[in-house]
Amino acid sequence: xxxxxxxxRNFGLLAAGVAAASAMPFAARAAAGETAIAATFxxxxxxxxxxxxxxxVKEAGYGLTIAPSMAQDQLAKVMASPGNPAYDTLLMSPGQxxxxxxxxxxxxxxxxxxxxxxxxxxxxxxxxxxxxxxEVNGIAYNPDLVPRPKGYRDLFENxxxxxxxxxxxxxxNTAVMAYTEMAKIFGSGPNDMDAVFKLFKDHxxxxxGVVDSTNHQMTLFQQGEIAVFMCSTGNVARLKSMGLKAExxxxxxxxxxxxxxxxxxxxxxxxxxxxxxxxxxISKAAQDKLKLPPTEMFPTNKDVALTPEIEAYxxxxxxxxxxxxxxxxxxxxxxxxxxxxxxxxxx
Amino acid sequence: xxxGGFPYVIPMLLLSVAFFATPLAVLVGYSFTGSEGPTLANxxxxxxxxxxxxxxxxxxxxxxxxxxxxxxxxVPIALLYWHSGKTARQVIIFLTLIxxxxxxxxxxxxxxxxxxxxxxxxxxxxxxxxxGRPMSLMFTxxxxxxxxxxIDLPLIILPLVAILSRTPVQYTEAAQVSGAGPWRIxxxxxxxxxxxxxxxxxxxxxxxxxxxxxxxxxxxGARNVYVPQLIYREVGTLFDWPLASAIAVVLLLSTGCLLxxxxxxxxxxRLVGHG
Numbered sequence: 001x002x003x004x005x006x007x008x009r010n011f012g013l014l015a016a017g018v019a020a021a022s023a024m025p026f027a028a029r030a031a032a033g034e035t036a037i038a039a040t041f042x043x044x045x046x047x048x049x050x051x052x053x054x055x056x057v058k059e060a061g062y063g064l065t066i067a068p069s070m071a072q073d074q075l076a077k078v079m080a081s082p083g084n085p086a087y088d089t090l091l092m093s094p095g096q097x098x099x100x101x102x103x104x105x106x107x108x109x110x111x112x113x114x115x116x117x118x119x120x121x122x123x124x125x126x127x128x129x130x131x132x133x134x135e136v137n138g139i140a141y142n143p144d145l146v147p148r149p150k151g152y153r154d155l156f157e158n159x160x161x162x163x164x165x166x167x168x169x170x171x172x173n174t175a176v177m178a179y180t181e182m183a184k185i186f187g188s189g190p191n192d193m194d195a196v197f198k199l200f201k202d203h204x205x206x207x208x209g210v211v212d213s214t215n216h217q218m219t220l221f222q223q224g225e226i227a228v229f230m231c232s233t234g235n236v237a238r239l240k241s242m243g244l245k246a247e248x249x250x251x252x253x254x255x256x257x258x259x260x261x262x263x264x265x266x267x268x269x270x271x272x273x274x275x276x277x278x279x280x281x282i283s284k285a286a287q288d289k290l291k292l293p294p295t296e297m298f299p300t301n302k303d304v305a306l307t308p309e310i311e312a313y314x315x316x317x318x319x320x321x322x323x324x325x326x327x328x329x330x331x332x333x334x335x336x337x338x339x340x341x342x343x344x345x346x347x
Numbered sequence: 348x349x350x351g352g353f354p355y356v357i358p359m360l361l362l363s364v365a366f367f368a369t370p371l372a373v374l375v376g377y378s379f380t381g382s383e384g385p386t387l388a389n390x391x392x393x394x395x396x397x398x399x400x401x402x403x404x405x406x407x408x409x410x411x412x413x414x415x416x417x418x419x420x421x422v423p424i425a426l427l428y429w430h431s432g433k434t435a436r437q438v439i440i441f442l443t444l445i446x447x448x449x450x451x452x453x454x455x456x457x458x459x460x461x462x463x464x465x466x467x468x469x470x471x472x473x474x475x476x477x478x479g480r481p482m483s484l485m486f487t488x489x490x491x492x493x494x495x496x497x498i499d500l501p502l503i504i505l506p507l508v509a510i511l512s513r514t515p516v517q518y519t520e521a522a523q524v525s526g527a528g529p530w531r532i533x534x535x536x537x538x539x540x541x542x543x544x545x546x547x548x549x550x551x552x553x554x555x556x557x558x559x560x561x562x563x564x565x566x567x568g569a570r571n572v573y574v575p576q577l578i579y580r581e582v583g584t585l586f587d588w589p590l591a592s593a594i595a596v597v598l599l600l601s602t603g604c605l606l607x608x609x610x611x612x613x614x615x616x617r618l619v620g621h622g
Contacts, residue, residue, distance in 0.1 A: 072583055072584050075586070076582055076584075076586060079586060080588075099586075168569070169569060171580070171583075171584040207570065208486065208570065209486075210568065210569040210570060211486075211569055212564045212565070212568070212569055212576075216564070216565055219456065219565075220485070223463050224463070225463050225464060225483060225485060335585050335587075338580065338584060338585060339585075342569070342572065342580070343398040345570055345572075346398065346402070346569075346570060346571075346572045347570065
């Protein structure tokens, strides 16, 4: 093996190269003007928002950096440095929003700075930020591998599904919404999680399929390792766009749903750009594109017509009939549920 | 080192204090904080729960299993390198380094395909008639050790190659001439020669495996919980940073103890051939 030699000249060139490379992002940022750092969920959201919203924000004279991060991770990062947030805006559901308000890390918005504010139904005009879509949850299944499940009970009582269903822990909103529904079916109410834990204990084959996140489930679904998982309609749209056999089914007991909102962090450094991003996200131009595959996001802008594919999941009239969990109660119990479930899964 | 060389160490020393010792001190300090001031409650909470203790033991076991597996695979490869010509040596180094140019995340996801029901392992076992139906090694400790072994293998091969490339092959020939058999040569000549490289490799592999997050989470699933996932859960999901700090300190101390034990074993007089 040749000896490694570093001359002073080599070292100088290396140091200069490193300095030049590290300065490049700053130069690019300076050229773009004020740029909003917007946290979005990874995967479909990240791709959709980067593709659709970045040009609209640029038209408004600002830059947009999409930073993929799960809602809980967004909270953790912003709580780690209060007053100096890692993001200008957050994207989250009411469960995390309640935590964010309690911890004083998001601020009320000024609706007069959003041109498209009036295009939203009053239900979507939150004082802490606009609702950009409603995520409708349910069960994703592979029709080539398993029959269409009727609901949660079917997954436990029909042996066809044994070993093919995947679940996640209580850190995931999708999972929590499914478990609260299961607590209603198998227990005395949405917070009777002991009934859900007992259900898993009685069906240990379901514990083998517990993974860390919905993203991991999508990968496993793609590889044919699992055939059923708890999902949003967006997850199924994403799988379908990749040419996979995936179908959505609303559980017979009702489909849980959660609004997804954009929030402005306290101490956000790029306020103008953040407002431009929020305005773009609720604009007709953006939502007309985001309602199409592979994102298929339910539009909250009144002027945007629903596609037949979205109407197959839910219509505007049906929105009121969705199951909206009690996030205050969930947040109160969530830490305990997470610890209990993790211990149960690990055996 | 000569006494006059100390000024040259100062920049490294300052960097270590600023970017390692200080954050570590903050972490340790944080692990003793509670809502009502300094407390040992975080450590009490960790050790008071049998689940946490089991996770700690599982993490150490995963590290040791991976060290064993990488050693069993890495030593023959390093010896092959030692006995090879120039071109073969370049090929071995290239093949060792090439996986390191790929992201750990990509390598981990590739293992999903390999370990899955329709992967080559399952297909091969089915083809050989050793199993009756497709099997998956996903979410099993065996599957995780296999993936970690492939990911961390360069960490043990490279230090071994560095040591052996400076060692004349004639050492083994001299032992042969003196009448030593292959196993005696391996135990009394090769192991003592390779020991510094093995020690470096063991430390790197153990530290990498026990602190790995992505591979543990994806391949191990939620059933196989290890300390990094526990820390992530406390920070990212439960926002209990003092407890997360306490777990991190416990991980640091427990892995540190194992590494010290490995070092002491490798310096044992009989093992290094001075007994």
